[in-house]
Amino acid sequence: MFNKVLIANRGEIAVRIIRTCRDMGLQTVALYEQADLGSLHVRLSDESVPLTTEAGFTDHAAILQIARELGADAIHPGYGFLAEEPSFIRECAEAGIAFVGPPAEVVATLHDKIGAQERAREAGFTVPRHSGRAYGPEELDELRAEAERIGYPLVVKSVSGGRGSGTRLVRSADQLEPMVRQAETAAAAVFGSPAVYLEQAILPSHYVEVQLLADSHGTIVHLGERDGSIQRNNQKLLEESPAPYLSQTQRENIWRLAIELARLFGCQGACSVEFVVDRDGQPYFTEIKARIQVEHPVSEMVSQIDIVREQLRIAAGEPLGYKQSDIQLRGWAMQCRINAEDPWNRFLPSPGRLRLFRAPGGPGVRVDTYAYSSCDIPARYDPVFAKLAVWGENRFECIMRTRRALEDFAISGIQTNLPLHQRVISAADFLRGDYTTEFSRRPLLDALAVEEDRRNLAVAAAIAYAARNAVARAATPERVLTGWHRGARKLPE
Amino acid sequence: MFNKVLIANRGEIAVRIIRTCRDMGLQTVALYEQADLGSLHVRLSDESVPLTTEAGFTDHAAILQIARELGADAIHPGYGFLAEEPSFIRECAEAGIAFVGPPAEVVATLHDKIGAQERAREAGFTVPRHSGRAYGPEELDELRAEAERIGYPLVVKSVSGGRGSGTRLVRSADQLEPMVRQAETAAAAVFGSPAVYLEQAILPSHYVEVQLLADSHGTIVHLGERDGSIQRNNQKLLEESPAPYLSQTQRENIWRLAIELARLFGCQGACSVEFVVDRDGQPYFTEIKARIQVEHPVSEMVSQIDIVREQLRIAAGEPLGYKQSDIQLRGWAMQCRINAEDPWNRFLPSPGRLRLFRAPGGPGVRVDTYAYSSCDIPARYDPVFAKLAVWGENRFECIMRTRRALEDFAISGIQTNLPLHQRVISAADFLRGDYTTEFSRRPLLDALAVEEDRRNLAVAAAIAYAARNAVARAATPERVLTGWHRGARKLPE
Amino acid sequence: MSKINVTIDGQSYEVEVDLNQRDGAELTVTVNGEPLKVTIPDPDHPENMEWILIGHRPYEITVDRNLRWIRSFTGMHTLDVRDREATVSRPISGDGRVKAPIPGTVTRVLVEEGQQVEAGQPLVLVEAMKMENEIRATRAGSVSAVHVKAGQDVKLGVMMIEIG
């Protein structure tokens, strides 16, 4: 096993990785940009080093330099940043530092999404129809022709993408141009390249991904599947495991497909094989994420396996040491991503200083976050600042407990999407468990309050108004308010 | 099932019970005395009602009155206060309100600790030698004669006691009188009655208790055993499940004994059967706690069963609906009681206002507390204000994770026993798992810091000093320091 | 004694409050003429009033500085608070000045000077927190000034577009 792990990431995932390293007795090195000096990962690590170049977490040379200087023998990339960067993986190998993830060639193969789908199709897997290559902003005519071949509805996706940015649904031909332009702009802004490709949109559908662990000795096991259909702006919002709408036969079929696909691509470490499942239960393979996922805690909760620990063990060359039949999937888990954004103002980002931050607790509740009372949520990074993961014996108990935990989360100083989550878990199709990706396309912000709560909150507002007035009056010199002042003990004349 | 549950308790256990009620969709009524207005249970309940009489949580009539007025159909007593009060249980029955706990007669029988041990002995169970009755302060001669019969070492215990107050170990005859006087004083102060009895002390030994669930239809299951040998001042400090020193045969034997004893006494609900286990592995039955225990989370973690939910289901007359073979005990769990007390000042209580309160998180970590940043820890109640429960796949992982979680707990404003816990889980015999009740009797507060940490903390102290000095200077008008003031733009003459 | 008219999510209540008539943390107010007991844990620090008991029911709340909304476990509710005994001037919303509601980088400007826009029409795209965010027209009118261009970093509150 390693001695010292450098975590080339920030935020809740850096905190998450540091925790497991310490549980395993490994030393840790955290990195931070100035905006993050107050984040928790900086304090919880054994050593913390500032990144001072403009490139920050994408500065290969600076990060490798720090790893060498501090004697780190492994680098965990988390998700995003350097997690799927073949050149960085090669540079780690050259520096003699273990990269916690698959080999560079595997990552390169998977990163070419069109190529990966083609290879899967040739091996006999079902994939969505898609464009044969990527298109630049100047190739709109060619793109239009390709769109006609694939047929509508379709999805415009960024080739460099991931995490939903630069993805747009196009329902009919007249929407193609504006949606392509939007996708290009977003992709250029977030990933630095405007190139996009097209993929058949399967509507309605479910997003299902299977969590796998693959060691370097040929053993691959799954930890069940997760649903990720509930999104906003192509960003997953709430994930659950297992997927509630799959039959046991469908479920086992998807597990088997996922393991075969991982074997086809030579995956190593923790990876997720993603499918779109149509109304008839037919899974279409879309891509493999060869890294830890934001939503990994739900799989940890149903399997009771620490996925980060397994990543580190696999990267150190250890065999998993257990078989599929040793893994018991038990109960139900859900995760809500808590974002710094304003649901009453079109979900605009809401960075700033937290005044109050009190996470829910008790049985079956887990919170992963870099935040605490009075810390800053920097505008520089993505808006996920906390994740609430909840376990229950069955789906009903899990939903009830998630509802309770959402109500108990106390955050002030910024706006968050907590109210949106409260609506989601109260929606009828969510409760029935037969929701699809169409779930996200409807408004969800009608009030939940009953009449009595509304009256009570009106009273609270009136008292807040009166109390503030009283304080404002106290701050104003008495004589201004009354004509009196301390020195004047008689009535003014 | 009930509609509305009144929780006749405060602090972390009130929070704990409210959470499960809400997970089950039950309405809750919380009670509070003025000192507790800022505690979390008051905010997390559907309704919160002040207790205004001097008797507070022991005022039967006031509590039943509130239950009736608000339409509560069940009362959960938590631990302490009314949890083992036969007259209150009868009053609940008369008022047509379900008491979440066993029938009054069972509680009365168990409350007579001498009688209960006698009955167990007659039924063939091994019990410690003990005095035949309780003694008042004026009966020292009789007590001394009884002590000679039992033999030293022995334990003086309060008849009204529980939770360790009024318990004193007496190693030899010359210590008997001072220890009895101490026990009487403590018992009188905490329980209102000075009466004590004597019990053979088994040294060295382990304290082992088996967690049971017994429904009203005759089904009794166990959720494994807990060790509670690590104490300070006869208060449990750290509990773990399973007990690390038991062989599988010893373990299964204790489970069987516990279930037989529960059957003998007609237990119902959640209860714990307590044993002292001597060096040869022989268990001596001591008592049954017919209520939820402070340390129940460790059993919840290894069994994944919500004990409070099962209490409510049993009280509502539901059958458990599962058998012993349906319960899987998995992994290892530990709980640290976090107390407001000063380990560097003989563990004197340290109530006060919390400045900072940040609980650890991540996989396998659970915190139960009524506290949050900037709340008060009242002096009126016992010093346990938070419980850290940790789960791991095995004992080693559980210890490593507990160590990490203890380090991550950030509390300021008061002193806590966190440093003591850090020493306990680093002690050699704790790590080996062969500790006994003798563990508690030695000093544990030698420093853990290495040379480099000490140097670094010296630097931190120097900076704190310099920064405070700078602020103090800034608060002094500039002209006092320099001869300058804002109005004087030229050099003073 | 203050007489306050509170409209919450479109529904109005008349509330009478006298903070000087407190008994410890307890206070009786009237709502639409009916008395209601309230417990205020820390009434001397209203800017920190994190929670309140109305009758027996606890609410953890955040009240907007300008009393435009109140947030609780029930979600966020719009407010309109009027003091019946004082002339309260409310800030006027919806003027034509579109300021950056978030700090970030302008990725695209969607309108030109002189262009007619509808209320709610996207004007500028700003990238912040790794998301692309549409900044929209606060009212209908003609664009009288464009102060930003693509690629430019903007701070919170910076004037971006003016609608005449």
Place this chain on the structure above:
Amino acid sequence: MSKINVTIDGQSYEVEVDLNQRDGAELTVTVNGEPLKVTIPDPDHPENMEWILIGHRPYEITVDRNLRWIRSFTGMHTLDVRDREATVSRPISGDGRVKAPIPGTVTRVLVEEGQQVEAGQPLVLVEAMKMENEIRATRAGSVSAVHVKAGQDVKLGVMMIEIG
């Protein structure tokens, strides 16, 4: 520039600090003559200095108001801080006045006026937080006054016993 002598758990260090020579959050101090880089997240609010980076190593700390101790994940450490360029008067400890270190109820008074006591000898039992706590003699001497009796409630800091 301050030259500060810090004794921690009995071990002494000479630290030179100049808070005016900061580069953002960073600062170089010298310890026993050797330079060491330090990062202070919020040096303008030293009463809130919740954590600090010494070299690359982070410490969450609480520093006693009177600089008698510092607490971190390593536990609590005794401090003695002396400014080599200022005369610092430290409060004198161990005088004969025994005050209530906690609020609670006196359950028993163990000494009488005129009685000789040793330093550390239990004087009074106080029940607080459901525990019985021994309050001990701060020094040896003769009890010159007993101000409390059994059953009495005491507030924090109330004079209980005086040792002459």
